[in-house]
Every structure is written in structure tokens, then in C-alpha cells.
Amino acid sequence: MSGQFQRLADQDRQPVDLTIxxxxxxxxxxxxxxxxxxxxxxxxxxxxxxxxxxxxxxxMGACQDCWVSAADGSRLxxxxxxxxxxxxxxxxPEAGA
Amino acid sequence: xTARVLIVGAGPAGxxxxxxxxxxGIRPILVDEAPRIGGQIYRLPPNVPGFQRSANxxxxxxxxxxxxxYQRFAQLQEQVDYLPNCLVYDVIDNRAQIRGPxxxxxxxxDALILATGAMDRMVPFTGWTLPGIYSLGGAxxxxxxxxxxxxxxxxFAGTGPLLFLVxxxxxxxxxxxxxxINSAPRSAMLSQALKLAAMPTVLAxxxxxxxxxRQHKIRVLHxxxxxxxxxxxxxxxxxxxxxxxxxxxxxxxAAAFGYGLKPExxxxxxxxxxxxFDPLNRQWLPQTDPYGRATDRPGLYLAxxxxxxxxxxxxxLRGKLAAAAVLSDHGLGFDGFDPNAALRQMQRWQRYxxxxxLAFPFPDDCAxxxxxEVMLCRCEAVTAGDFRGVCGQLGARDLNRAKAYCRLGMGxxxxxxxxxxxxxxxxxELGVSIDSVGRLRGxxxxxxxxxxxxxxxxxxxxxxxxx
Numbered sequence: 001m002s003g004q005f006q007r008l009a010d011q012d013r014q015p016v017d018l019t020i021x022x023x024x025x026x027x028x029x030x031x032x033x034x035x036x037x038x039x040x041x042x043x044x045x046x047x048x049x050x051x052x053x054x055x056x057x058x059x060m061g062a063c064q065d066c067w068v069s070a071a072d073g074s075r076l077x078x079x080x081x082x083x084x085x086x087x088x089x090x091x092x093p094e095a096g097a
Numbered sequence: 098x099t100a101r102v103l104i105v106g107a108g109p110a111g112x113x114x115x116x117x118x119x120x121x122g123i124r125p126i127l128v129d130e131a132p133r134i135g136g137q138i139y140r141l142p143p144n145v146p147g148f149q150r151s152a153n154x155x156x157x158x159x160x161x162x163x164x165x166x167y168q169r170f171a172q173l174q175e176q177v178d179y180l181p182n183c184l185v186y187d188v189i190d191n192r193a194q195i196r197g198p199x200x201x202x203x204x205x206x207d208a209l210i211l212a213t214g215a216m217d218r219m220v221p222f223t224g225w226t227l228p229g230i231y232s233l234g235g236a237x238x239x240x241x242x243x244x245x246x247x248x249x250x251x252x253f254a255g256t257g258p259l260l261f262l263v264x265x266x267x268x269x270x271x272x273x274x275x276x277x278i279n280s281a282p283r284s285a286m287l288s289q290a291l292k293l294a295a296m297p298t299v300l301a302x303x304x305x306x307x308x309x310x311r312q313h314k315i316r317v318l319h320x321x322x323x324x325x326x327x328x329x330x331x332x333x334x335x336x337x338x339x340x341x342x343x344x345x346x347x348x349x350x351a352a353a354f355g356y357g358l359k360p361e362x363x364x365x366x367x368x369x370x371x372x373x374f375d376p377l378n379r380q381w382l383p384q385t386d387p388y389g390r391a392t393d394r395p396g397l398y399l400a401x402x403x404x405x406x407x408x409x410x411x412x413x414l415r416g417k418l419a420a421a422a423v424l425s426d427h428g429l430g431f432d433g434f435d436p437n438a439a440l441r442q443m444q445r446w447q448r449y450x451x452x453x454x455l456a457f458p459f460p461d462d463c464a465x466x467x468x469x470e471v472m473l474c475r476c477e478a479v480t481a482g483d484f485r486g487v488c489g490q491l492g493a494r495d496l497n498r499a500k501a502y503c504r505l506g507m508g509x510x511x512x513x514x515x516x517x518x519x520x521x522x523x524x525x526e527l528g529v530s531i532d533s534v535g536r537l538r539g540x541x542x543x544x545x546x547x548x549x550x551x552x553x554x555x556x557x558x559x560x561x562x563x564x
Contacts, residue, residue: 004229004331004351008270009154009244013147030143035243042331043228049478053330055228057475057514059235059242060137061130062216062361064509064545065475075547080130082143 004055005038018087027083034059034066034078037091044068044078045091099123100427103193103206105185105364108136109409110401111212112166113416119176121424121431126178126204128185128195134170136214136401137234138409139163140242148244155241157266158302162409187541188368191396196546208396208423210389211365212416213403217355218380219514220255220463220521221481224326226472229351233259236353237266246272248351252335254323255354256281256457258303261317263353265306268315275349276316278337280356281458283319292452295445321345322460323354338466356459358406363511363539365403369394374532377454378405379461380517381536387440389419390426398422411446414439464525467518474515476508481522488526495535496520509545512537 013028020037027036034056037044043053044066056066059079066078071088102118104111107129118125133141139156142148152160170177180197187194193204217232224230231239231247233255239245246267252275253264264277293300310317321337324344328334335352337345362383366372370383370391382405384392389404391397400419401412418439421431460466467473469482484505493499496506496519505519506512512519516537524531 004248005239005243005245006249006272007244008240008246008272009150010142010148011244012149013145028147030145030148030243032243035239035245039245047226047478051472051478052226053228054226054475055230057230057235058216058232059238060216061544062510062513063232063475067509067545075545077545 002042003039004042005035007039016083016085018083018085018089020089021091029083031083032079033068033076033081033083033087033089036083037068037078037089100207100423101205102126102208102210102423103128103204104210104212105129105193106136106212106214106401106403107131107134107179107181108138108212108214108401108412109162109166110214110403110412110416110419111136111210112170113413114210114212114400114420115177115416116169116173117417117420117431117434118423119173120433121429123424123429124176124178126180126206128180128183128193128204130182130184132181134167134181135163137216137238139166140238141167142242142244150244159409162413166413184542184544184546185364186543186546188364194541196542206396208398208426209368210398210400210416210419210423211368211403212399212401212412212419213361213364215358215360215402215406216513217259218357218359218459218517219354220356220460220518221467221471221473221515222323222325223468223471224328224332225323226475227326227328227332228330229328229332230326231351231353233257233263233353233355237263240266240270240272246270246351247353248349249273250275250349250351252347252349252352253277253354254280254335254337254352255356256459257355257357258453258457259355259358260457261303261306261310264315265309268310268313274315276318276347277310278321278323278347279317279319279457280322280460281319281456282340285458286319286456289452289456292448293456295452296449299449318345322463322466323352324466326352357454357457358402359513359517360403360405361513362403363543365391365397365399366539367541367543368397370397370399372536375405377451379459379531386422387418387443388422388436389415390422407443407446407450411443414442414446418443461521461531463518464521467522473519473522474505474508474512476510477504479503479505479515484519484522485526488523494527494529495533496523496537497535499523500537506537511540511543
């Protein structure tokens with residue numbers, strides 16, 4: 001499926017390349033990780049409890065329902081983390097979780 | 098030596114508090130989680146080239162207020178120790194624990210002004226965790242901060258002034274709106290018309306949003322509550338129920354909802370504020386005097402919506418009032434500020450808030466709507482049924498006991514989302530009043546912090562103690 005979010009304004013920005021679950025995508029400078037991911041697909045991550053996909057919720061750093069992982073294992077809150085050239089992100093639950 | 102004043106939050110309340118302190122000889126420390134000032138209400142787009150919308154496009158009628166705050170802070174910034182991108186995650190006595198992007202540190206203070214703001218208040222329904230569903234505030238941030246709509250066919254639901262405002266902003270920006278569905282009956286708004294007219298410009302803005310939606314043939318309904326979201330791993334249909342039990346289905350691929358706002362009170366709790374149940378907000382609020390001095394907790398001051406929802410205009414005043422209290426408590430004057438006029442204006446805002454709460458009433462009978470299958474706690478995947486079982490069978494009679502039994506509110510958000518609905522369910526289950534089930538207590542860290550940061554802070558603290 002196509003992306004959940006739709007761009008409406010401020011589209012003339014520098015492109016930023018990153019990888020989401022192994023797929024190369026292009027975002028724009030100033031996009032949050034949540035925005036970048038949801039422009040390309042219809043969900044953000046899977047719930048750790050096996051109850052389905054999640055798409056983030058509050059977008060203001062309060063609900064904590066948008067945590068993803070960087071390739072080095074560090075945890076990132078997708079709604080308050082901005083994209084950086086060359087980022088590699090894993091949204092699936094970690095092995096064994 | 099002047100007082101060491103720490104302000105948490107760079108929204109309207111925190112910024113006006115900082116201004117007032119600087120104007121009277123104090124250099125405050127202003128800590129804010131966001132990279133730029135403004136809080137949620139006057140949030141700026143990221144500071145990179147290509148975000149070109151004007152203040153008018155971003156903030157509409159409120160652009161002059163946003164602009165005035167930015168300009169004033171630009172003038173004062175050299176006289177403030179401003180720490181953006183920093184989270185205050187704990188307060189112990191007169192020391193705040195702070196986590197920045199690279200650092201963790203402790204800051205000792207003589208006075209702490211908490212201007213922590215608010216978030217949407219939620220009532221969950223079946224399927225509300227499906228991707229595509231957001232809070233009203235979240236939908237507004239997607240547009241304001243990122244220039245994005247949350248979907249391509251959007252329903253706005255719940256109630257509160259934000260409902261019509263966000264729908265209007267989305268429509269103006271060119272988004273496709275499937276419907277705007279107020280959970281409160283139209284009669285609730287009409288019943289408060291006279292009282293709302295006491296703030297004519299605020300009322301005029303609200304009416305403008307509604308009229309604009311109507312003129313542009315956007316479907317606006319009143320008296321329907323969201324009941325069920327369905328879709329194959331993704332929202333595709335929202336079902337509503339009316340007060341009479343009729344149902345309504347709306348096709349959509351995104352939805353935003355909320356029921357007014359909820360103060361962010363975790364830090365006030367950790368800092369030692371006393372709380373009391375406020376029947377109007379139907380929430381527990383930190384107790385203060387009219388200036389914002391915390392009751393029986395010297396050195397703690399509260400300002401803005403974090404001390405009870407009164408809105409952004411009132412927040413600016415409350416920031417000044419809290420700063421005036423700090424100055425006064427340190428033997429300093431505050432020339433040029435008339436606290437009595439500010440306090441009178443505050444009373445007007447409080448009367449106005451009463452009318453707003455009645456015009457957009459929180460559905461205080463919502464417990465009956467929340468079926469056992471509803472995911473009540475998103476963080477720990479606790480259903481309403483799981484939670485009801487704990488209320489009944491294990492004898493938990495307050496929220497904190499129930500939390501220990503079933504993990505509701507124990508997850509990463511600390512009950513910010515599930516707390517209000519859980520209180521309603523527990524009160525209904527036990528047949529007691531909402532205030533008797535208590536409130537979920539704040540815990541440090543108030544938001545997730547890497548263990549390495551906690552270890553670093555402990556190191557700092559012991560290091561200092563050893564000196």
C-alpha cells in the first residue's frame with residue numbers, strides 16, 4: 001500500500017536518503033522519522049505484544065507509541081527524531097521480544 | 098547572589114515567565130524538550146531551509162501572538178540560559194535531573210517554575226490502536242510541524258475547541274475531510290452561547306471555523322461518539338453511535354480524535370505538589386495559590402495548562418504571575434506588572450473555561466461504551482476486560498493498586514493516555530465516585546531515558562557529594 005501521510009506543504013527541501021527495514025527511501029531534511037516512514041507505508045511498527053501494527057499516535061513525544069531502533073541497536077522516538085543522511089532504521093520488534 | 102530559577106517548558110507560560118524574570122534582574126535557566134521555542138500551540142517547523150509557510154498560514158488568527166512571543170524571546174535570549182532538546186525527567190528536593198542529546202546533568206534551583214503544558218485527553222474505543230488513528234493534537238502537529246496530512250480521507254472526532262480548529266486547518270491546507278463528528282450534542286454548545294460571548298473574539302474564531310466548514314460542504318455532525326475502528330491492519334472504517342443508539346459508518350483512511358486536554362503533571366507530582374480532584378476538569382490538579390505557588394511546597398511554582406487547562410492566552414498571564422511570585426518570594430519587586438489586573442483577567446478565563454467544558458463536555462458516562470475487548474493501555478496491551486477483572490476480583494480499589502496487578506499505566510507513557518478512561522472504568526465498576534479511585538502517580542523518569550543517562554547522573558551526584 002502507499003503511504004499513510006500526505007505532503008501538503010513545504011516540499012522544496014533537501015533530500016535525505018535512509019533505509020527502513022532494509023528498504024531505501026528518500027525523505028526531506030526536517031522530516032521526523034515518523035513522517036518519513038509513514039509517507040512510504042501505512043504503518044510505523046509492530047506492537048511488542050503481538051496485537052498488530054501501530055502508527056504512532058500523539059506526535060508530541062507523550063504517548064511513546066512510536067519507538068523504533070537504529071541499526072546499532074539504540075532506541076529512537078520516531079516523532080521527535082529528525083532524519084539524517086544514511087540512517088538505517090529497524091521497526092520490527094527485536095529478536096526474542 | 099540572585100535566585101537560581103529553573104523554568105521547565107518553553108511554551109507561552111514558560112516564555113512569559115522567563116521574560117518577567119529577566120526584566121527584573123534574574124537570569125533564569127529555561128529547559129525545553131523541543132528543539133525550538135513555542136510549546137505545542139506555537140510550535141515552529143524545523144529550522145531547515147524549505148519550510149516556507151508564513152506565520153499566518155501556520156497559526157491563523159493567533160499568528161500575532163505567536164510572532165510576539167518569538168520576537169520577545171529573540172530579544173531576551175542572551176539573558177536566559179536556554180537549554181533546548183533537554184528533558185527534565187526527575188525532581189528530587191531542589192535538584193532537577195536533566196537529559197540532553199549528549200549529556201545528563203543535575204541542576205540545583207532555588208525556584209522551579211513548571212510550565213509543562215498539556216496533551217489530548219483520550220477515551221479509547223474498539224480498534225483505536227490501528228495505524229491511521231491519531232490524537233487531534235497529533236494531527237495538528239503533522240500539519241503545522243511537517244506540512245503533512247495524516248491521511249487522504251480523514252475523520253475528525255471527539256469534542257473540544259480543537260476539533261473544529263484542526264478540521265478547519267486541514268481543510269484550508271487542502272486535505273480531504275470525510276467528516277467532522279462532535280461527540281457532544283449541538284445543544285451543549287448552544288446552552289453556553291451567552292457565557293462564551295463574554296470572550297467575543299474567541300467565540301468569533303470558533304464560529305468562523307464551523308461556518309467555514311459548513312460553507313465548504315464539509316459534513317459536520319453533532320452527538321455521535323466513535324465506537325469501533327476496523328480495517329485490515331489499517332483503518333478503513335469508523336463506526337459511530339448516537340445518544341439514541343443509532344449507528345453511522347464512515348469510510349476513511351485516517352482519523353483524529355480527542356476530548357479536550359489533560360495537564361502534564363508528572364513533574365509536579367515528583368517535585369512534591371499536592372493534588373486535589375477538580376470536578377470541572379474531571380482530573381486531579383496540582384494545588385496552587387492564584388499566582389501559581391504550589392501549596393505547602395516552597396520553591397515550586399506552576400504555570401500554564403500543566404496546572405489546569407485554561408488555554409494559551411491565560412498561559413501567558415500565568416507565566417508572568419508565577420514569575421511575580423518567585424520575585425516576591427526572593428524580596429524582589431516587579432515594577433510595571435499589575436498582579437491584580439492579571440488575577441482579575443484570570444478569573445475571566447476561569448469562567449470562560451467553565452462554559453467551554455460545558456459546551457464540549459467530556460463523556461463522563463464513557464465507561465459503559467468501552468467494551469471488554471478495547472485496548473485500554475496501549476503501552477502494555479491491557480484490555481478494558483483485563484482491567485475490569487483486576488478491579489473486581491483482586492480487590493484493587495484505587496488506580497495505583499490496579500496498576501501493580503495488571504500493568505495498566507506502567508508502560509512507557511505512564512498512563513498519560515489510559516489514565517482518564519481507566520479512572521472512569523474503575524469508578525463505574527466499583528460503583529464509586531471518580532475521585533475516590535485516585536490517580537496514577539508520576540514516576541521517574543517521566544519519559545524513557547537510556548539507562549546510561551541515569552547512571553551518568555548518579556555518577557555526577559555522588560561525585561559532588563564526595564567533594
